[in-house]
Amino acid sequence: MRIAVPIKDNRGLESEVCEHFGRARYVVFIDVEDGTVKGSEVIEVPFKEHESGDLPAFIKEHGGEVVLAYGMGRRAIAYFNTMGVQVITGVSGKVRDVLEGLAKGTLKTDPDWRSKGDFGRHEF
Template sequence: MRIAIPAKDNKGLESEVCEHFGRARYFVFVDVQDDKIENVEIVEVPFEEHSPGDLPNFIKEHGGEVVLAYGMGRRATAYFQSLGIQVVTGAHGKIEDVVKDFMQREG
């Protein structure tokens, strides 16, 4: 499973979740297999301004299957769902902790 999380900076698992999903400059993509973190990729968002659908398509292009975010509007959530990407809100704190919490709930 490939999880995408909006990040405040480019420190990977040590980054904090960016509370404003649409303004995140970086996304951390975490590959999880058998409840273990296998790979971490930090990707800078390639655009300053975005239109509806830009971020969901960006995440889809990078293989994201799940998005963990602090919050997200209904329109963005619906767009992700139309692409087959699961959205989980309420994420806050260090990305490594958020991913581990998610794995425990899903496992």
């Protein structure tokens, strides 16, 4: 499975999850087999401004099957759904800790993330 996580900086698994999917400058792609991280790759988002659907297409082009994010606009979620990419929102913290929670089935998410930001805007 290939997991994509929008991150605040380019430190990979040591990075924090970016609060706003559409404003992340980097995405870490993590390859996981049988609950074990087999590798990771940080890729800088190739555009400063984007149209609706650009980021989901970017994630899909890089093999993303699951996206772990804090906040994300409804249109981005809809794009991922049509592409068959699973989205888990309300995720925060260090990527390494998030992956551990996912593997152990103890991942905590914020069910109120929508009320904490403007997740339909794309500016950086």
